[in-house]
Amino acid sequence: MSGLPDAFGLDRLRAAVLRAWEDSPTRLTEDTNAERDLRAGGYRDRLLVELAQNAADAAALAGRPGHLRVAVTGGELRVANTGAPLDEAGVAALASLRASAKPAGTVGRFGVGFAAVLAVTSEPRIVSSTGGVVFSEQRTKAEAGADDVPVLRLPWPPGVDEPPVPDGFDTEVRLPLTVPAGDVLAAITADVPDLLLALPRLARVDVDGRTWTRSEEKADAGGGVVMLSTPEGTARWLTHAEDGVVWALPVDDADAGTPVPRTEDVLHTPTPTDERLSLPARLFAPVPVEPSRRRVLTGEAARPVLAAAARIYPRLARRLESAHRSMAVPEARFPLSEVDAELRDLVIAELSEQDWLPAVAGGEVAGGRARVLPVDAPELVGLLADVVPGLAVACGPGAARLLETVGARAIGVAEVAEALTGIDRTPAWWHGLYDALLAAVERREIDPAELGGIPVPLADGRTVPGPRGALLPDPALAASGLDDIGGLDVVGLHLVHPEAAHPLLERLGADRAGPAELLASPALREAVQRSVEDAVSGVDVRPFVDAVLRLSGHGDAAELGALALPARSGWRRADELVLPGAPVLEVFDPEAVGEDGALDVLDETFAGFHDPAALTALGVLDSFALVTDDEPAEADHELPDEAAWWEAAAPARVYAVRDLDLVADDAWPAAIRLLAQRPETWRALTEPGGHTPWWLARFALLGGRAPMDWRMPAAHDLAGLFDPVPDVGLSPEQLAVVGVRGGLPDASTVDSDDVADLCDRLADPDRSVPLGLTLRVHRLVGEHRPVATGGHVDPPDRVRTLDGAVADAEDVVVLDGPWLLGAAAPSRFVACATAGTPGRRAGGTGGGSDAGIPDTGPVAALAEAFDLPLATDVIDADVSSEGEFAAWPELPAVVEVAELLGVALPEGGVVVHDHLTVAGADVSGNNVAVPWWCRPDPHGGPAGGAGPAETGVLHATDTSDGLARAFAWAAGLWLRRWEIAALLDDPDPRTLLG
Template sequence: MSLPSTDPFGTEELRASVLRAWSDSPTRLLEDTNAERDLRVGAYRDRLFVELAQNAADAAVAAGIPGTLRVSVVDGELRVANTGAPLDARGVASLSSLRASAKEGLVGQFGVGFAAVLAVSSEPRVLSRTGGVAFSEARTREAVSQDEVPVLRLPWPAGEEVPAGFDTEVRLPLRDGVDPAGLLARAEAEAEDLLLSLPGLTRFEVEGSVWQRSAVDSTVQIAAPDGTVRRWLTQEAPDGLWAVPVDDGPVPLEDDVLHAPTPTDERLSLPARLIASVPMEPSRRRVLPGTDLSGLARSYPALVRKLAPEHRVTMVPKAGFPLSELDGQLREAVLRQLAGQAWLPGVSELAGSGARVLNVESPELTGLLGEIVPRLVSLSGPEVARVLATVDAEPLDVAELVEILTGLERPPAWWHSLYDALLPLLEAHSVSYDDLGALPVPLADGRTLPGPRGAFLFGAADDLLDLLADAEVVGLRLVHPDAAHPLLERLGAKQADSADLLEAPSLREAIERSVEDGLSGLDVRPLADAVLRLVSDNPVEGLGALALPSRDGWRRADELVLPTSPLLAVFDPEALGADGALSVLDNDFAEDWAPGALTAVGVLDGFVVTEDGIRDLDLVADDAWPQALRLLAGERETWHALSGPSGEWIARNAVLAGRAPEEWRLPEAEGLAGLYDPVPDVGLGPEVLTLAGVRAELAVADLDDAADLLDRLGDPDRVVAAGLISRAYAALAAVDLDWSQLDPPARVRAVDGSVVAAEQAAVLDLPWLAAVWPAGRLVAAAAPERLAELLDVPVLSELVSARLPEGEFLRWSELTAVRLVAELLDIPFPEGGVVVHEELTVEVDGVKRTAPWWVESGGFHGEHHAEDSPAGLARAFAWASGHWADRHLITALLDDPDPLTLLA
C-alpha cells in the first residue's frame, strides 16, 4: 500500500510549535531533554515490549477487533507491528509530548510510555496505513544546534509501507551494543504475561513463533509455540482482574507483582495475580502513596468459588512476612473477605469465620457429617485446619466429634459407613483408641449407646434379634447387624456366636431371675424363646434356671419334664405338680420347640447325669424301678454312671420285688446261697441287675455292707455253707474300714455253720488250738487279729493255756519219712526238731484233750510237738518249714513216701 507523500498528521506544525517553545524559553529544551533521559534510563528502561503491547491492545480495542502483535528484527531494526486502529493526528501529538496521551478511556493513561523505545533506539519510526512519523536524535540535534536533545519531541513524516495484514508498525533502528537476539528472547519471555494482562491482544508473534490467547467463560488459555497450553482462571473486579494459573487444579503463585495492567515493582505474595487500573506514579512502577486497593479483595472469594471445592484452600494466602507494604494491605483484605464471604465447600458454601474443619483427613467422614455438624467444611486434615485458621475457621478433633455424635439417631447402615471412614484413620494412627472409646453404637433393640466395649457383634436372623430385643435383657448390648464392623471389634466389641451370647453375664443374670420375674407378672416368654433359639444353634450348659411355662405356672427349666418323656411313667405322681420337686412342661409350649432345644436348657426327657451322679432317682416310684432301670440302661451316659455313686445309691434305695437290689443275689450266683436270696424275675437282665446292685459276688464296699453281712452271718434262720462263712469273714477282715464306726455283732457264725453269741466265741489265730476248742464256738478266717477286732471277739490264743507231756526230741533230718518228703518237695530242713509223742495229750484248764500236734510258746520257732502219725508230723513239719499250705500233701507223702503219690 502506498502512503500519501504529504504530511497527513501536520508534523511540520508540531515541529514549529516545539521549536518556538524552545526558542522562547531556552530552559524548556533542557527540561525536555532531562525529562526524556529520566524516562529512558529510569521508569521505562525495561518496559519496551510492555508499552508497545499496551499501545497495540489499545488500538485493537479501539477498532473492536482481536489484536495481533508481531515482533521481528529486520536489517538491524526491531520491528513491532500490530492490528487495530491506525495512527491519527492525536496519536502523533501524544507521541511528540512528554506529558500528553491520546488514550482516553483506555487502560493505561500515559502516552509517555512510548519513551520506552529510547532504551534501544534513537531513531524510532511509527508507520501506519494512515501515514507515518519518524523521530531522530540526529535530525533534532541538527535543528537546534545542540548536542543534548530529546528524541521524541520533533516528528517528521515517514512514508514507508506497513506490512500486509497489520495496521501499524514501530521500527526501531538498534543502538550500538543492543543485542537483537536478547531483545527477541525478552519478547518471548514476556509474551504470555502480556497476552494475559492485555485482553485486547489475542496473538503475539516473535520471529515466527506464535502465542495465541483464547477465552472460554472465565478461563483464559494461552497456547505457546511448542503446543503447550497454559490456562488462567480469571475473575473480574472493579477496575481489575484476578487470575490464577490452572492445570488439573490451581497452580497458586508465590512471588508475583501487581500488574497495572503491565508489571509494576509492587511485589505480591498472593496465590493469584492482580491486574488492576490503579493510580500509578509517573514511572508506572509504583502505586501512588495512599492508594487503597482493599476494595479489589471483595472479588477474590468469587475467583476461589470458581475452583473445584477440593482446590479452594490452596488459594488462601500463606502465612509469612509481606513482600511489600501493598502486599500486606492486600493480604489482610483478602483474608478478611475469605473470613466473611461464603466460599468454603460444605452442605452449603461457608464463610471462613466460624466454619468447622475436621483436623484428620477423611473426605468420606466429612461427607457423612456435613448435615450433622453445623458449618462443617467438606475439606479436612491438619494442614487444611491450619490454613483455614487464618480465616477464623475452628478445628474439630475426633474426640469432640464423638461427643457431637452422642445421642444422634441415624440408621444402622449410616453408622456402618461412619465406621468405614474411621477405621483407616485408626490404622494410620491419625486417631487413637481413646478418641473413639465413646463412639456411639446402634444396637439391635433400636437404642444407640456410647462405646463399643462390652457389646456383641452377633449376626442373627431378624426374628431372633427381635426376640432378644423384646426380652429386654439389661446390659446385653447387641450391635445391629447392619452396623457390625471390624472397627467396633478393634474398640472392644466381641465377635459372638450363640454360645458366647448364652455365656454373657447379663443374659445369665436375666435367666437366673426369670422365674422370679415370671411369678411377679413380667412377660418372660420372649426371654425363653430367645434362649431356646440360641441353644438350638449352639447348646451350652448351665441354663436350667430359665423360666418356662409348666402345667402349674412358671418353673425352672431343670424342674420340668417333657410331656412326652418316659420319666412320667416312672416318677412318683406326688413328685410332679405345684408342690412337687418337678412339674410337666406346658403342652402347647413344648410343641413349639424341638425336644433337643428344650433338653439343652435342662428340661428332662430322660434321666440326667450331673457331677454328683444321676439326678432325680429319689423321685422314682417304688413299683416303677424295673422300668426306671431299663431307662437307665438304655442311655450310654446313665449306663456308665451306674458304676459310680448313683449305682451304689440304687443298690440300697431302689426297690425290686419289695427289697433293695443289694439284698438280692443273681440267680446264677450260687456261691452266695444262704447269705442272699435269688432276685425274682423283674424283667431285667443280669448286667442291669448287677449295675443296679444285685449281688453277683461277695463284696464289702463300706460299713453298711459290713453291717448287713454281719447281720446275715448272725441270722440263725440262714443256712450258710462252711466255705461261704470263711470267705465272708475273710472279706470283712480284708476291707480297710474304720470299725469304730460299727457296732459289733451280737451273734457270729462258727466254723461248723452254727450261730453263737459273740461273747462265747473265739477267733482261731493259731491252727493247733482248734483241737482243744469246740467248733460251735470257733470263728476262723484269714487275718484273725483283724477279724477279732471287727467282731469284738478274743483270739483263741488269749484263752488257751496248755500243759504238754514229755516225749522224744528228734531232729527233722533224723526222721526218715520226713527226710524223704523234704527231698521230694525240695523243702529245706527247718532249724531244730520235734518232740515226738506216741500219743499227744494236751491239758487245758485241767482237762486233757488229744491233739495231733502242738507248738509250745507259739509262732514258728516254738517247741514243736507231734503225735507219731503222718497227720501230726506233717502239720508240725509244714508249720516249722513255712509250708503250711502243703500240709495235706505232706501228710499223704508221709503215709506213702512214694513219688507216685505226687502224680496219682
C-alpha cells in the same frame, strides 16, 4: 511514504522544541535528564509492555481484536499492530516526554512510555498507514549542537526509501538494535502470556514466527475462562470482572475447573507494577500509581480500589467448582509488600463475612461461620450434612488449615461423635458411617481413640454410646442354636443390630458375639456372679443357666464357677458341687459334703439333662480340682495352710490341688491313688516346690502319721531316725511324691521345721542312731540357711555326741581340732561330717590337693546353730613331753612318701617325740599320750622354723601313725592320712597301687 503530506506537522514540532531550547538553555538539559530518568527508571525493561499497550489501545479505538507481530529484520526489531493508525496527537505525545494522547478507556497510546524503546535503540521509527515519524540521536545532536541530547524530542519524516507498513497491519515500530537481538526476543517472549491476559483487546501476538492467542470460554457478563494458546501449550485463567477490577486465577489445562493458585505475583494496573502480591489470583485494578507506573500511591487514594477488589474476590471463588473453592483462600504467610498486607487483610475479611464456601447441607456459608472436618473423607462429610451445622464440603487437614485463615473452625472427630449422640438413623445409615470412618482410620487420618464414644445401634432398638463392651453377632450363634441369646434378660448385654455390624466396631473394642465371646462378656460374667443370689431371692434363673450351659459347649467356660446350679440342698455355685457318683465323694469327709459343708452334690435330675463335660467345664467336680496361677502375687488362692507354704517356698507360680483339707483321715491312700490317676493332678503332685506335695507331706495321714514322718523301706541310711512306712497300698513312686523320706533332704531346700524335727529325733535317747547318720544330720544342720528357706531353728537343749549318747548341750563342745580326740572323751564332742575334717580352721600351704583341705564351714555353722563353743576355744591342754624339731626334708621316710604321692613338701617341719604327751585342766590325768598334736604358735610363726602360722606347731610321735597325721595336716592331705601311714610303714609303689 515521501509522497504523503506532512499530516503530523513535524517541522512545526521541531521548530517549537528548538525555540524552547534556545529561549531557555537549561530546557535542553531538563529534557535530556527527564528522558534519561524515563529510560533508566519507570520504563526500564518495559519494551514489549509499552508497545503492546499501544497495540491494545489501537485495537480498542478501532473496535476489533488486536494483532501484534514482533520480528527482527536486517538488525531491526519491528513491531507491527492492527487498529487505529498513528495520528497527529499521537506524534505530539511521542515528542513531548511529559504528555500522553491516550483517551479514556485506554492504557497507553503513544505516551511517555514510548521511552522504553531507548533501551534497545537510539534511532526509533514509526510507520503507519497515515504517515510516519523518525527520531534520531545523531540528527538531534547536530541540530542542537550538543553531545548530550534527548532522543524523543525532535521528530523527522521518514526517508523516501522507508518501506510501507506490512500487509494486514496498520502501524509498525522499527527499532535499529543496539543490543543483541536474541536477548531482546527472549525478553519479549517471556512477557507475551502476561500481556495477553492483561490486555483483553489484544487477541494475538506473533514473535519471530511463534504465535500466542487469547480466547474466552464459559464467558458471561462478569467473566469466564480466558484461554491462552502458546507454542508450549494452552493456559487457562478463570476471571471475574466487575467495577473496573479483574481477578484472574490460573486453572488446570486438562480441567478448567481445577485452580492452580499463584504463590507470588505483582499488582497489574493493568500493566505490571513492582508491588509484589501473595494472593492465589492475579489482580488487574485501576489503582493509582506513581508517574513511573511501578509503585502504588499508598494511602487514601488506593484504599477504595483495593477495598472494591477485595469485595469482588469471593465472587471469583464462587466461579470455582465446590470442591476447589477453598484453594482461593490465601495461604498464611508474611506479606510481600505493604500493598500485599493491606489487600490480604481486606480479602480475608471478605471471605470471612461473605457466603461463598459450599456447605454440605446445600448453599454457601461464610468462612467465619463454617465448620471443616480435618479428615479427607468426602463420603463422611456427606453423611454429616444435617448433623453438623455449617459443615463445609471442603475437608481434609490441608483444607482445615487453609480455611482457618478465614475464620473456619475445624471440628474434631470426638466432637463429631458427640454431635451424633442422640440422633435417630437407620442401622444401614450407621453402617455407611462406619464405612467412611474405617477408611479414614486405615489411612491414619483418624485416631481410633477419638471414636470411643461413637454411638452404636443395638438389636433391641436402643443406641448406646461407644462400641466397647458391645457384642457383634456372629454366624456361629445361629449355627449353635443360640441366636436367641440376645433375648435373655441380661443387664448390660449389648448386642449390635445385624445391619449395623461393622469391622470398625470390633476395632474400637466391640467383641464378636460368637458363643465364646458371649461367655467372656462382662455382662454375662456379672450375671453369673449374682446368679446364686438371684436364685435364692426367688428369681427364675433356670433359662439363663440353661443358656450358659449351652454356650459352654462352644467356648471357654473357665471362670464361670459362680453359676448357680441346683444341688441336693438348694442352689449352689457350680464350683462348690460334685457330680453324683463321682469317685472323689468316696474320699471326702461326709461332713464336708452337704448343706453345711464346703461342697454339695449336684441335683441328679438336673445332672441327667446335661453333658457331664459341660458341667465339669463350669467347675462341677468329678475329681479333685486344680488351682493355677502363673504369676502369683501373694498367698490368696484359698489353699489350705497356703501362707505357711508361701513363706517356706516363695513360689514363682501356683499349680496345686484344691480341697485336700476335705479328705477324710482314713481315706488318704485312696485319695492319693485318685490323684495319681489323672495327669493333671499327678503333675501337681510332682510340681517342684509345689503346694500339693508340701501339704501332703505334712498333713496327709498314712498309718496315722504324716508321710514325712516315715521313711521308704529301702532307705536304710535313715534307720534309727525314721521308721519304715507301713504297707498302705501305694507304690514307691506314690509314697515318694507325698513326702515319705528316701534320704536326708538337701540343705538348699530343707525348711526350718524339717531341720527342727531332725534335731528332735537325734535328741531322743530312745532312738539308736548310727554315728555316721548323726554326723550327716549335723552337717545338714550346719548348712541349713533359714534366711533362704524361711523360719529359724532354736538351739536344742540336748544333742547326740560322738559316742552315740545324748547329752545336755551345756556339757559339750563342737569338735574343730582332730588332735583333741586323743586328749578328751568322745562324749565331750559334737561333730559333723565334712569334706575333710571337722577340725582345721585354715589349710596348710603344702602341695596337696584342695580336695584334702578340711571344710570348716559346716563346723562353725553347726556351732552357731547349736549355740555351742568350738573345742579349740575351750579345751585347755598343751604338750608336756620333750621332742626334737625336724624339717620335713630332714625326714627321709616322709620325703619318699611325698615323692610317691607326687606332692611337694610343706614348709616348716614337726617336733618329733619318742613319747608325746599332753597335760592340762581339761585332760584326764596328769599326762595323756597322744599320737600327734597341734599347738597354736603365740608368736604367729612356727617354733624352730616349723610350718606356717595358720598350721601352728605340729608335734608327733616317732611312729607312722603320728607322722602321717602331722604330715597330712601340714600338707593339706588330711583325707589321705591312712594312705600316708601305710606308705610310711612300707614305702613301696605296690602299697600305693595295691
